Amino acid sequence: MYLDHTPHVPIQRAVEVHQPTPYPPAVTVPAPVVPVQPGAVPTVASIVLPDGRVVTGYAIDAARPEPVAAKPAVSRAAVNVALxxxxxxxVCGGLILLTSFIAALTAFITQLIILAAVIFGGWIAVQIFSTNGHHGGTTVNIRRAVIKRNHFHG
Structure with a gap:
């Protein structure tokens, strides 16, 4: 029922029918002839498809796996661990040599510092205790000094 209360009239459309177009038969190219050695003629197999056609061809041998290479007597992991x-x-030997070198260098530098201190200290002592040359400052003869009432008179 329609709201405008008009009767329903179906729309007529033209029906189109499509017919399949057959393909022309394919040109069959003969397969190249492969020379076969006399003792190794392959077997021919035929297969019947569900629609009744028969397909004939040479049987294909199953793929043979490649031969596995012989395993070495010692595994690679063991060789890697050993190396x-x-x-x-x-490396440890080199580190031991390095630490020995550093210890020797430290001892050598320490000895140089001690030698410099001894030489410099000796030079200072010679400068202080030498009697020849100019004496700086005032020389006081203690024996002649007179000390009165906590005062030093020289």
Whole structure:
């Protein structure tokens, strides 16, 4: 029922029918002839498809896996661990030599500092206690000094 109360009239449309267009038959190209050695003629197999057609062809041999290479007597992991150990030992030896060198260098520098202190101290002592040359300051003869009432008279 429509709100405008007009009767419903169906719309007529033209019906189009499509017919499939057949393809022309494919040109069959003969397969190239492959020379086969006399003792190795492959077997021919035929397969019947569900629609009744028969497909004939050479049977394909199953893919053979490549031969596995012989495993070495010692695993690669063991060789890597051994080489790592040798490298670690070489580094440790180098570190021991390095620490020995640093300790020797430290001792040498310490000895140089002590030697410089001894030489400089000796030079200072010679300068202080030498009697020849000019004497700076005032020389007081203590024996002649007279001390009266906490006063020094020289």
């Amino acid at each position: 790592g150990g040798v490298g670690f030992l070489a």
